[in-house]
Amino acid sequence: MDPMNIVPLGLYLVAGLVYAVHFVGRSRPVGRAATTLLIVGALSHTFVIGMLTMQAGHVPFAGTTQAISTFVWLLALSYLYVEIATDEHAMGVFIVPLLVVLQAIPAFQPGAEARVSAVLESPWFGVHVSSLLFAYASFALAFVIGITYVLLFKEIKAKHLGFFYARLPSLEVLDKMNLRAVAIGWVFLTVGVLVGWVWASQARTAVDLDPRVQAMSLQDPKIFVALLCWAVYSFELYAQRAIGWRGRRAAWLSAVGFVIVLLNLVPVSYFFTKSHNF
Amino acid sequence: MHLLLIGVSHRTAPIELRERLDFSARGLSEALATLAGRPSGAEAAVLSTCNRAEVYLACENLDRGRGDAEQFFADFHRLTHEELRPHLYAKTDAEAARHLFRVAAGLDSLVVGEPQILGQVKDAYGHANLQQTTGPLLKRLFTSAFTAGKRVRAETRLAEGAVSVSYAAVALARKIFGDLKDRTVLVVGAGEMGKLTALHMKSQGIRKMLITSRTATHAEGLAQAMEATVIAWDRLVGALSESDIVITATGASAPIISRPLVETAMRPRRHRPLFVIDIAVPRDVDPRAGNIEQVFLYNIDDLQAVVVENVSRRTAEVDQAEAIVTEEVDRFRNWMQSRGAIPTVVALRQRFEAVRRAELERLEPKLTGLSPEARARVDEVTRLIVEKLLINPTEQLKSLSDSETIAAYTDVLNRLFDLSRTGQADSSLQKELTAAFAAADRRAERPRSAPAKTSSSS
Numbered sequence: 002m003d004p005m006n007i008v009p010l011g012l013y014l015v016a017g018l019v020y021a022v023h024f025v026g027r028s029r030p031v032g033r034a035a036t037t038l039l040i041v042g043a044l045s046h047t048f049v050i051g052m053l054t055m056q057a058g059h060v061p062f063a064g065t066t067q068a069i070s071t072f073v074w075l076l077a078l079s080y081l082y083v084e085i086a087t088d089e090h091a092m093g094v095f096i097v098p099l100l101v102v103l104q105a106i107p108a109f110q111p112g113a114e115a116r117v118s119a120v121l122e123s124p125w126f127g128v129h130v131s132s133l134l135f136a137y138a139s140f141a142l143a144f145v146i147g148i149t150y151v152l153l154f155k156e157i158k159a160k161h162l163g164f165f166y167a168r169l170p171s172l173e174v175l176d177k178m179n180l181r182a183v184a185i186g187w188v189f190l191t192v193g194v195l196v197g198w199v200w201a202s203q204a205r206t207a208v209d210l211d212p213r214v215q216a217m218s219l220q221d222p223k224i225f226v227a228l229l230c231w232a233v234y235s236f237e238l239y240a241q242r243a244i245g246w247r248g249r250r251a252a253w254l255s256a257v258g259f260v261i262v263l264l265n266l267v268p269v270s271y272f273f274t275k276s277h278n279f
Numbered sequence: 280m281h282l283l284l285i286g287v288s289h290r291t292a293p294i295e296l297r298e299r300l301d302f303s304a305r306g307l308s309e310a311l312a313t314l315a316g317r318p319s320g321a322e323a324a325v326l327s328t329c330n331r332a333e334v335y336l337a338c339e340n341l342d343r344g345r346g347d348a349e350q351f352f353a354d355f356h357r358l359t360h361e362e363l364r365p366h367l368y369a370k371t372d373a374e375a376a377r378h379l380f381r382v383a384a385g386l387d388s389l390v391v392g393e394p395q396i397l398g399q400v401k402d403a404y405g406h407a408n409l410q411q412t413t414g415p416l417l418k419r420l421f422t423s424a425f426t427a428g429k430r431v432r433a434e435t436r437l438a439e440g441a442v443s444v445s446y447a448a449v450a451l452a453r454k455i456f457g458d459l460k461d462r463t464v465l466v467v468g469a470g471e472m473g474k475l476t477a478l479h480m481k482s483q484g485i486r487k488m489l490i491t492s493r494t495a496t497h498a499e500g501l502a503q504a505m506e507a508t509v510i511a512w513d514r515l516v517g518a519l520s521e522s523d524i525v526i527t528a529t530g531a532s533a534p535i536i537s538r539p540l541v542e543t544a545m546r547p548r549r550h551r552p553l554f555v556i557d558i559a560v561p562r563d564v565d566p567r568a569g570n571i572e573q574v575f576l577y578n579i580d581d582l583q584a585v586v587v588e589n590v591s592r593r594t595a596e597v598d599q600a601e602a603i604v605t606e607e608v609d610r611f612r613n614w615m616q617s618r619g620a621i622p623t624v625v626a627l628r629q630r631f632e633a634v635r636r637a638e639l640e641r642l643e644p645k646l647t648g649l650s651p652e653a654r655a656r657v658d659e660v661t662r663l664i665v666e667k668l669l670i671n672p673t674e675q676l677k678s679l680s681d682s683e684t685i686a687a688y689t690d691v692l693n694r695l696f697d698l699s700r701t702g703q704a705d706s707s708l709q710k711e712l713t714a715a716f717a718a719a720d721r722r723a724e725r726p727r728s729a730p731a732k733t734s735s736s737s
Contacts, residue, residue, distance in 0.1 A: 157455065158569075160581045162588070167439075171457035172552065245549025248573060 005049045006070055006108040012042030013077070013100045020093035024168060032090035036081070039097065043077040046104075050074055068134060069266065070107035073100050076138040083142060083178065091168045095145040106267070125200035133193035133227075137262050139186030140234070143179050144259030147252030150175040154249055176247050179255055180238075187234045194227060226265040233258040280416055280618070281341050284375035285348040285367060286326075286333030289389050292366040300356055302327035307406050310355060315412040317351065319343045322414040324407035324421065326382070328399045330389055335379065337416040341371055373612040376420055380604045380611075383428035385437060392437035392593050397428040419614060427607040434603060437596040440589030445476040447585045448556045448577070449483060452524050455554050455575060459483040465522035466490045466507070467515070467536070469497035472558045473528030477505060480524065489518050493529065519544035525555045527563035534565045541568040548573075558582070613680040620676040623689045626698040627672060631665045 016038035023031040050071060080096045083089075152165045153172055169175065237254040240246035246254075287300055302310050302325050314323035314334065322337035334351070338344030349367065353360055370378050378387070383400045385392045404421040407413045413421075432438055441447040449459075456462055462485050466477045469492045481488065488507035492498035495509070502509045510518045519525060519541065529535060536555075541564075545553065550573050557564040557578040569576030639646075639661065646654055672692075679685045692698060 153454075157451070157575055160577065160584070162451075162585055166454060171453060172455050173457040245551070247550055248552065250550075 003108055005052065006104065009042050009046035009049060009074075010101065010104045010108040012038060012045055013073075013097055013104055016042055016093070017097035017101055020090070020097050023090055024094040027168060035093055036084060036090060039077065039081060039093065042100075043074065043081060046070075046074045046077065066107050066110060068130065069103055071131075072134045072137055072266065073104045073107075075135050076100060076103075076141050079135075079138045079142055083182075087170065087174070087178070089170050091170070092145060092149060095149060096142070099141060099145070103267075123200060123204075125196055125203075129193055129196045129200060132189040132196065136186045136189035136193055137266060139182045139189065140230075140255070140259045140262050143182035143186060143255040146175055146179045146182060147255035150179060150252040151249060154252075172248065176251065179251055180241055180247065183234055183237055183251075183255055183258075187231075187238055190227075190231055190234065194231060197224075222269050223265060226261060226269055230258055230261045230265065233261065280320075280337055280339060281344070282372050282375045282416060282420060282615070283336045283338055283341060283344045283348065284333060284370045284378055285336075285345065285352065286331060287366045287368070288331035288333070288387065290387070291368055296362075296366055297329070297332065299358065300327075300332040300352070301329075302332060302355075308410055310351075311407055311410040311412045313355065314348075314351060315410070317347045319347045321412065322417045323412045324403055324417050326379075326400060326403040328396070331382070331387075333379075333382075335375065335417060335420065337414060345369055372615060373608055376423065376611045377604060377608045379420060379424045380427035380607050381601075383424040384431035384600055384604055385428070386431075386597065386600055386604065390442055391590075391597065392439075392442075394432075394438050397425070397432075400424055400428065416615075420611065423607055423611045427604050430603050430607070431600045435596045435599045437593055437600045440592055442586055442589050442593065444472075444558065444579065444582045444586060445479045447582045447589070448476050448526075448558075449479045451556075451575075451577065451582075451585075452480065452554055453483070455552055456523060459485050459524075461486050462523040463487040463489065463521055464524045464526065465510075465518050466501070466505075467525065467527040467563065468492055468529030468531075468559065469494070469501045470528035470530065470559070473526050474501060474505070476526050476528075476556060476558060477507075480526075481505065485524075489522060491515060491518055493531075516540060516544050519553070520547045523551070523554065525553065527555070527557045528559045529563050531559070531563060532561060534562055536564040536568065538565045538568045538571070541565075541571060541574060545571060545574065556582070616680050616682055616685070617677060619682055619685045620679050620688070623685075623692055623698070624673055624676050627676075627692060627696060628669060630696050630698055631669060635661050635665050 016035055019031060019035040019038055023035050053067065076096070077100055080093070084093065149165070149169050150172060153169045153175065156162060156164075156166050157172070233254060237246070237251055237258065240254075241251055287297060289297065292300070307325055307327065310325050311323055314325070314336065315321050319340060320336060320338035324335045326333045326335070334348055336344055336348060338347075348369075349360065349363070352358070352367065353363055379400070381387045383397050385394070385396050388396055400421070404413070404417075407417065441450045452459060452462075459480065460483075464477060464480050464485050464487070466473050466488065469490070477488065488505060489510050490498045490502045490505070490507045491510040491512055491514070492501070493512050495512070498509045501507070515536075519536075527536065541553075541555075552573045552575065555564055555568065555574065555576045557576065560579060562578055564576060564578075566576065566578070568574055639658065646657065649657070676685075676688060679688060
């Protein structure tokens with residue numbers, strides 16, 4: 002157990018419960034309380050990440066476990082941004098559980114602080130990892146917004162106006178939020194992948210070749226799956242521009258994309274990759 | 280001082296009588312001036328809407344007040360007592376307050392929870408204020424009514440959900456499109472229902488309205504009234520493609536908009552959603568058109584089902600709203616009763632002031648040697664001492680709410696300070712004190728969660 006990562010986990014958990022209460026009861030004070038709790042959780046998480054950064058001398062995302070913690074932190078911040086921008090507390094009940102589940106990994110299974118391998122001592126490292134994590138956080142948001150879109154769409158289509166109808170913002174708003182989150186995520190994913198590619202080709206010329214660098218090719222699952230993600234989201238954006246695919250179809254594509262992201266973030270990183278197991 | 284309400288509403292009087300009792304027709308100002316001039320008291324407010332005509336009065340004697348008010352109703356609207364009396368209701372004090380609070384909360388409305396009434400109550404108070412016919416009692420009554428109305432809106436869902444078909448359609452459109460500002464509405468057919476729904480859409484600030492009808496002249500007539508553009512009947516598909524919301528209300532005996540027609544219209548839209556409201560009976564749109572992705576088709580029955588659900592949801596909130604009203608009535612009742620201590624407070628202050636004056640007079644020969652500044656200072660200091668001594672007793676008396684305790688305190692104070700000797704309280708001081716009470720109440724009210732007036736008796 003890692004006491005430092007437990008504190009934000011606890012706060013996210015409580016915030017998630019309060020979001021659920023807000024979602025059911027729709028009381029504005031409760032909604033504000035949930036947001037406040039989430040802000041406190043994100044702040045404590047900022048503090049944890051700040052401490053680790055000071056300790057290690059770089060932002061803590063060397064090592065899958067720490068990268069997940071940083072991802073959770075970025076997702077919490079992005080969601081708070083969306084919430085403050087739209088003044089809409091209803092989505093917290095979908096996002097915050099995701100924070101809780103993912104934050105449980107660094108909280109209960111802290112990886113030993115990886116001695117920073119020589120390969121990672123490059124300015125590219127920070128850009129590569131932070132843009133990818135930010136992209137994944139955006140995709141997570143798009144995923145959740147997409148789910149809520151489908152829920153509301155089904156209610157209106159079935160002419161059974163109930164639970165979600167009373168609580169969610171309009172379809173149009175959800176659709177726009179989904180596509181915006183995907184667009185932002187796509188930009189960061191592209192930057193992250195390109196930087197990784199440039200960096201890997203540079204590292205190949207180094208004298209003492211790290212076996213992991215050698216493994217960096219399309220055959221490696223981590224890289225392959227990341228490119229698959231890129232393909233899915235590129236298609237979603239293209240389909241929206243070119244043939245007006247939006248609404249439910251865009252929402253489903255966001256969901257598929259994010260499942261792949263999660264796959265890449267957790268099982269692939271822990272068990273399969275040969276190139277990214279830092 | 281008592282509170283008296285006399286009035287008629289949609290619950291007691293038919294529309295014909297309510298029309299004749301409409302105050303706005305003959306001028307609220309005149310009515311208020313007449314009421315304020317009556318012998319039984321000066322505070323008056325008139326609430327006049329299409330569903331009710333009510334007069335709120337503050338008076339010393341309820342019977343006389345009631346007589347005056349009934350006379351006023353009859354004279355002002357030129358009706359006989361026989362015509363009027365069966366429909367009038369009268370309520371006093373806390374029950375009158377409860378009535379106004381329920382009205383402000385929308386509990387007494389024809390459509391429970393309708394939102395306009397709170398604004399109308401505010402207007403009634405604003406008018407009375409402008410005419411200076413309000414006093415401490417009505418001020419307190421109306422501000423409490425606003426509190427009750429606002430609390431019911433904020434804490435219950437009494438006003439939530441559309442309860443008419445056309446509002447339900449607007450609410451649905453907003454749930455699909457968000458803002459309706461940049462949307463285009465197409466009205467098919469020139470029926471009354473379609474016009475009503477279109478008007479509601481228009482009030483949401485839509486960008487463009489198109490009208491098409493098989494009979495071109497009908498469409499033109501409606502288009503002029505609604506500032507809309509007429510589209511030829513054979514251009515229906517194009518108009519469908521262009522619109523976001525379609526309202527159909529023709530008298531056709533078979534569906535005029537088939538599924539293939541909608542499919543054709545959807546093609547150039549590139550999956551932009553289309554909301555079709557079919558309020559015609561028999562239906563104008565083939566129900567299978569609703570299965571097309573991004574087409575939301577609602578017919579009159581679907582909308583009515585939404586309305587029925589909303590109405591039952593509102594009804595479920597009534598108990599909670601009534602509980603809030605009761606809370607506010609209790610606070611108001613406590614406040615009214617605490618006003619019973621005013622004469623004692625006045626007498627006590629007069630007694631203290633009299634002692635101070637007497638002492639200053641007695642010392643007059645010794646003070647002659649002092650400069651005017653020093654004499655003013657002496658006067659100031661003695662006055663402050665008296666003020667300081669009276670702060671706590673005044674607060675304590677003010678906090679009393681039940682009449683027995685007030686009577687006991689009054690008795691004790693009378694004996695201790697020999698208050699009966701001071702004689703009748705002079706009215707200017709009484710007025711000043713009443714106003715001070717009202718101001719103190721407003722300050723105390725601000726943190727609303729504080730319990731109403733703690734009673735120090737036990």
